[in-house]
Amino acid sequence: xxxxxxxxxxxxxxxxxxxxxxxxxxLAAGTPEHDLFTGLxxxxxxxxxxxxxxxxxxxxxxxxxxxxxxxxxxxxxxxxTQLWLGLAGTVQGRRRSAxxxxxxxxxxxxxxxxxxxxxxxxxxxxxxxxxxFDAWHQPVLKALEESTDPRIAxxxxxxGKEVAYHLERSADLVIRLGNGxxxxxxxxxxxxxxxWPYTGEAFIGDEIDARLAxxxxxxxxxxxxxxxxxxxxxxxxxxxLHAPQDDFxxxxxxxxxxxxxxxxxxxxxxxxxxxxPGAAW
Amino acid sequence: xxxxxxxxxxxGIKPDAEMTPEERRFQARIDAGEKIxxxxxxxxxxxxxxxxxxxxxxHSEIVGQLPEGNWITRAPTLERKAIxxxxxxxxxxxxxxxxxAAETLGVSRDELTEALLSGKMKYSSIFNYPTLTxxxxxxxxxxxxxxxxxxxxxxxxTSYGPYSRAMIRICxxxxxxxxxxxxxxxxxxxxxxxxxxxxxxALDRFWYPSLMMxxxxxxxxxxxxxxxxxxIKINTNDELRQKFVDQTVPQAEYLGLSIPDPDLSWNExxxxxxxxxxxxxxxxxxxxxxxxxxxxxxxxxxxAWDDGRWFxxxxxxxxxxxxxxxxxxxxxxx
Numbered sequence: 001x002x003x004x005x006x007x008x009x010x011x012x013x014x015x016x017x018x019x020x021x022x023x024x025x026x027l028a029a030g031t032p033e034h035d036l037f038t039g040l041x042x043x044x045x046x047x048x049x050x051x052x053x054x055x056x057x058x059x060x061x062x063x064x065x066x067x068x069x070x071x072x073x074x075x076x077x078x079x080x081t082q083l084w085l086g087l088a089g090t091v092q093g094r095r096r097s098a099x100x101x102x103x104x105x106x107x108x109x110x111x112x113x114x115x116x117x118x119x120x121x122x123x124x125x126x127x128x129x130x131x132x133f134d135a136w137h138q139p140v141l142k143a144l145e146e147s148t149d150p151r152i153a154x155x156x157x158x159x160g161k162e163v164a165y166h167l168e169r170s171a172d173l174v175i176r177l178g179n180g181x182x183x184x185x186x187x188x189x190x191x192x193x194x195x196w197p198y199t200g201e202a203f204i205g206d207e208i209d210a211r212l213a214x215x216x217x218x219x220x221x222x223x224x225x226x227x228x229x230x231x232x233x234x235x236x237x238x239x240x241l242h243a244p245q246d247d248f249x250x251x252x253x254x255x256x257x258x259x260x261x262x263x264x265x266x267x268x269x270x271x272x273x274x275x276x277p278g279a280a281w
Numbered sequence: 282x283x284x285x286x287x288x289x290x291x292x293g294i295k296p297d298a299e300m301t302p303e304e305r306r307f308q309a310r311i312d313a314g315e316k317i318x319x320x321x322x323x324x325x326x327x328x329x330x331x332x333x334x335x336x337x338x339x340h341s342e343i344v345g346q347l348p349e350g351n352w353i354t355r356a357p358t359l360e361r362k363a364i365x366x367x368x369x370x371x372x373x374x375x376x377x378x379x380x381x382a383a384e385t386l387g388v389s390r391d392e393l394t395e396a397l398l399s400g401k402m403k404y405s406s407i408f409n410y411p412t413l414t415x416x417x418x419x420x421x422x423x424x425x426x427x428x429x430x431x432x433x434x435x436x437x438x439t440s441y442g443p444y445s446r447a448m449i450r451i452c453x454x455x456x457x458x459x460x461x462x463x464x465x466x467x468x469x470x471x472x473x474x475x476x477x478x479x480x481x482x483a484l485d486r487f488w489y490p491s492l493m494m495x496x497x498x499x500x501x502x503x504x505x506x507x508x509x510x511x512x513i514k515i516n517t518n519d520e521l522r523q524k525f526v527d528q529t530v531p532q533a534e535y536l537g538l539s540i541p542d543p544d545l546s547w548n549e550x551x552x553x554x555x556x557x558x559x560x561x562x563x564x565x566x567x568x569x570x571x572x573x574x575x576x577x578x579x580x581x582x583x584x585a586w587d588d589g590r591w592f593x594x595x596x597x598x599x600x601x602x603x604x605x606x607x608x609x610x611x612x613x614x615x
Contacts, residue, residue: 048359055353055362058369059346060581062589064377064390067346071370078363085359099358123592176599177592184595272357272415279473281357281415281465 027092032215036149037092038111039212041101042254043144044084045112047159048102049262050133051077052269053120062123069169073130076162083155103273107262114253115198117262121191124177124184128191131170131235136202137163139227143219152217171235178239189241200249203228283341283405283429285496286504286568287334287514290326293503294510311512316442319385327511331441332386333402334513339379340397340404342372344578348412349421357415364461365418371454378450382443398583406564409572410490416469416479417487422462424484424491424529430455431525432495435515444513463532470536477537484533485541489559495522497561527553 027034054074061067085098096104115133120126141163144156177184205213205221212218236243252258272281297305304324310317317323346369353369356362380390396402407425412418433455437448469480495518499505508514533540540556548555567575 052354055366058353058366059350059373060585062585062592064343064373064380066592067373068370068377071366071373075363075366075370078359078366082359082363099360102359103357123589177595179602180595180597180599181591183591184598187591268354271355276473276475279357279476281361281468281472 025094032211033091033093035208035211035215036217037088038208039218040084040088040091040152041109041111043140044081044088044098044101045110046116046133046137047077047080047084049110049112049265050116050130051075051081052265053116053118054126054130056120057123057126066123073166073169076159076166080155080159080162083158087151087155099273103270107258107266108256110253110258110262110266111256112253112262113198113201114250114259115195115201117253117259117265118195118198119261121194122187124187125191125194127170127173127177128188129195130166131174132195132199132232134163134167134170135231135235136199136224136228138167138231139224140219143224146216147218148216167231171231174235174241175239178236178241185240188239192236192241193244196244196246197248197250200247201251201253204249204251204254206255283345283407283432283494284334284337285403285405285494287330287337287508289330289504289507294507308510311440311510315440316445317440318442326507327513328386330508330511331444331513332383332388334508335379335383335386335444336388336393336396336402337404339376339383339393340402341408342376342379343397344404344408344582345425346372346376347578347581348408348410348574349418351412352415352418355415356418361465368422368458368461371458375447375451375454378447382441382447385443394586398579398586400570400579403568404578405494406567406572407490407494408578409567409575410486411574413486414479414483416466416476416483419462419465419469419480420483420487422458422460423466423532424462424487425494426455426458426462427529428491428494428525430459431521431528432516438512438515440512466536466538470538480536481538484538488541489563492522492526492556492559493561493564493567495519495525497564523553526556530554 027037051074054070054077057067057070058074059067061070081102082098085101089096089098089101113133115129118125118129138160141156141160145153145160147153147156174188178188179185203221203225209218209221213220213223232243250259272279295304300308303322307317307323307327317327349365349369349372353362353365356365380393383393384390393402397404407428412421430452433448433452437445437452439445439448466480466483469476472480497518499518505514505517509517530540530545542557544555544557546555547553566572570576
């Protein structure tokens with residue numbers, strides 16, 4: 001076997017300069033900066049990916065009022081993305097903007113829940129996904145308002161107001177469709193069963209979550225479960241829907257292992273930035 | 282406005298002597314600049330013409346969501362994505378105001394939707410053209426919304442109250458739409474060679490279809506004369522087209538883009554540009570259904586309508602059940 005040339009570059013600064021914006025050297029794992037950066041990506045990527053999914057409906061919703069309401073939700077989520085990823089870029093300290101993080105990372109660097117990348121399917125599936133997410137999103141933002149980092153608390157307070165409305169709306173529609181016609185009930189029950197395995201992931205913490213919670217920056221994922229369960233149980237009861245008994249959870253999104261769907265979503269979303277590197281839009 | 286070639290039922294303007302007393306009073310109110318309100322008497326032809334015109338405008342807003350929606354998932358930055366979403370959302374909102382205005386004339390939104398899907402009612406020819414690059418989103422805002430504004434600003438003074446009020450709200454938002462479109466064009470025109478190419482290509486493809494938006498010359502049209510007497514049309518198509526060209530040419534020059542018309546030239550005598558007419562045979566072909574995207578647009582609307590049926594039925598069923606429960610508990614309480 002021929003010997004391979006030495007690819008090691010001892011000069012980290014030269015490497016950083018050569019790498020350019022898109023490929024900043026990663027923060028060292030286990031450092032407080034890396035923990036906070038990851039925590040912020042987890043929040044920002046949820047908003048980004050769900051906002052993108054919801055925006056796919058624009059112009060195609062079943063009634064005009066829903067088209068308008070969905071666009072509002074997508075707009076709120078994109079706005080939240082700008083705040084969370086903007087702060088993530090600041091914490092990372094590599095001069096990457098929210099846009100750089102959104103458009104120039106590959107799938108394995110995304111930290112969103114698998115739930116939010118699941119495809120839209122029918123409108124009932126989209127609403128159920130939204131409800132299961134909103135029921136988690138509201139308590140997480142409420143807890144983040146108490147963060148020891150005032151930048152986080154401020155974003156959470158702003159986003160919390162928007163998400164209170166998202167939850168009110170998605171819960172109301174789940175109830176009405178669950179307890180509507182036979183067909184709407186069946187569709188909502190089917191959506192619930194399909195999405196259920198993707199709900200558990202939000203409550204399984206790792207060592208990064210533990211350290212963030214220890215520092216008072218973000219809540220422990222496990223701590224959010226009772227709130228979520230209470231909301232979901234009450235709404236499903238009123239909707240005459242039944243949560244599956246199986247509590248198996250698909251996991252990996254928060255660590256960067258995603259479903260096949262995310263790659264397709266990114267190849268659409270990032271296409272212009274990738275095809276014309278360095279152009280300003 | 283996005284209405285083209287709206288027919289009136291009349292055969293031109295009735296001479297004063299042939300009008301009934303009601304018609305004469307009605308025309309006098311319009312001439313005096315009064316607004317006609319939903320419950321007031323109006324000639325049937327006025328009502329039917331307005332339904333066609335407002336309906337066509339509403340449909341244009343709804344179908345118009347599609348070519349721009351085509352780029353929401355590919356918008357190049359978070360800010361552009363948010364702006365485009367907000368704009369397409371505004372269009373849904375415009376559709377909603379306009380359907381509501383049409384409802385005051387006695388036609389339901391569902392009836393209008395059925396008429397759109399069956400091809401009985403039209404929408405603006407412009408939305409049958411595809412959006413092929415990101416620069417098209419700029420061109421649609423700059424040219425298409427620009428052309429729409431030309432028509433909508435005078436329509437704020439239209440004689441039918443609900444239509445006039447809808448137009449006032451719509452105009453506020455349209456000027457934001459046009460500015461965001463021009464802003465995209467600026468970025469592209471000042472950008473990389475590929476971006477400039479996209480910008481010029483978008484102008485090349487959208488220029489003539491934008492001129493068609495005003496409709497063919499109507500200086501001899503009996504329908505237009507009647508609509509103008511009723512003040513549901515304020516200017517002729519040619520007047521508006523001229524105004525649009527005069528406004529747009531310097532904007533293109535500022536961008537460093539060229540209008541795809543070798544015969545375009547400033548005419549000192551008329552104080553406006555001379556320009557080439559669009560290919561009107563293409564226009565009529567598009568109206569007939571043979572534009573690049575006619576079938577795709579209607580199919581997309583049809584699919585949204587069909588796929589949404591269970592959703593609409595579910596909400597209605599829930600409302601009925603809730604009403605029955607309320608009635609039952611009222612009986613129990615008594």
